[in-house]
Amino acid sequence: GEDVEQSLFLSVREGDSSVINCTYTDSSSTYLYWYKQEPGAGLQLLTYIFSNMDMKQDQRLTVLLNKKDKHLSLRIADTQTGDSAIYFCAETSGGSSASKIIFGSGTRLSIRP
Amino acid sequence: NAGVTQTPKFQVLKTGQSMTLQCAQDMNHEYMSWYRQDPGMGLRLIHYSVGAGITDQGEVPNGYNVSRSTTEDFPLRLLSAAPSQTSVYFCASSYSVGPPEAFFGQGTRLTVV
Numbered sequence: 001g002e003d004v005e006q007s008l009f010l011s012v013r014e015g016d017s018s019v020i021n022c023t024y025t026d027s028s029s030t031y032l033y034w035y036k037q038e039p040g041a042g043l044q045l046l047t048y049i050f051s052n053m054d055m056k057q058d059q060r061l062t063v064l065l066n067k068k069d070k071h072l073s074l075r076i077a078d079t080q081t082g083d084s085a086i087y088f089c090a091e092t093s094g095g096s097s098a099s100k101i102i103f104g105s106g107t108r109l110s111i112r113p
Numbered sequence: 114n115a116g117v118t119q120t121p122k123f124q125v126l127k128t129g130q131s132m133t134l135q136c137a138q139d140m141n142h143e144y145m146s147w148y149r150q151d152p153g154m155g156l157r158l159i160h161y162s163v164g165a166g167i168t169d170q171g172e173v174p175n176g177y178n179v180s181r182s183t184t185e186d187f188p189l190r191l192l193s194a195a196p197s198q199t200s201v202y203f204c205a206s207s208y209s210v211g212p213p214e215a216f217f218g219q220g221t222r223l224t225v226v
Contacts, residue, residue: 041220042219048214101215102158103148105155
């Protein structure tokens with residue numbers, strides 16, 4: 001079945017780059033996502049990548065997809081205190097079945113001064 | 114545009130009580146879904162709907178019922194609350210085509226004692 005795995009915690013120094021990793025099992029995944037959850041809030045979409053792409057860059061965010069290894073990563077350049085949050089990797093399969101978004105357990109990113 | 118609205122934000126129930134968590138969206142989204150979030154387990158899909166009158170089970174449906182009589186509303190019913198249902202519940206909605214970005218409500222924190 002579908003499964004998405006990520007490490008639970010990451011700590012980086014302010015100004016450094018953060019790299020959050022994720023592995024997934026569904027090779028038919030159409031879209032892969034990164035969502036951000038700030039304390040006490042719902043999830044907000046950060047970025048997504050279509051499964052036929054290798055890389056997507058959006059300002060400080062870079063998403064890398066290795067489809068062969070089913071590995072997805074999110075790089076945040078120049079990490080700031082406002083980036084402290086839980087980051088969820090997620091996938092959908094079957095094209096437009098948006099309701100079946102499968103989430104990982106989330107990686108809590110903390111920023112050291 | 115209110116987006117996705119969940120009520121209540123907080124709720125304490127006694128074991129065996131029933132209640133309904135409300136979810137409404139004003140974006141004319143076809144897809145709606147309910148997730149529960151537990152520490153270290155990410156978001157798990159409870160039930161989802163691909164349109165009015167159509168619902169289906171997700172990963173953890175036991176103890177919950179849903180209905181979708183209108184496009185806007187997707188209530189989640191707890192039939193007989195159990196302590197294992199203590200969690201944070203999120204409702205999400207999305208369009209049926211294109212990158213299916215899910216919009217999330219702010220969550221309902223439910224405690225069953």
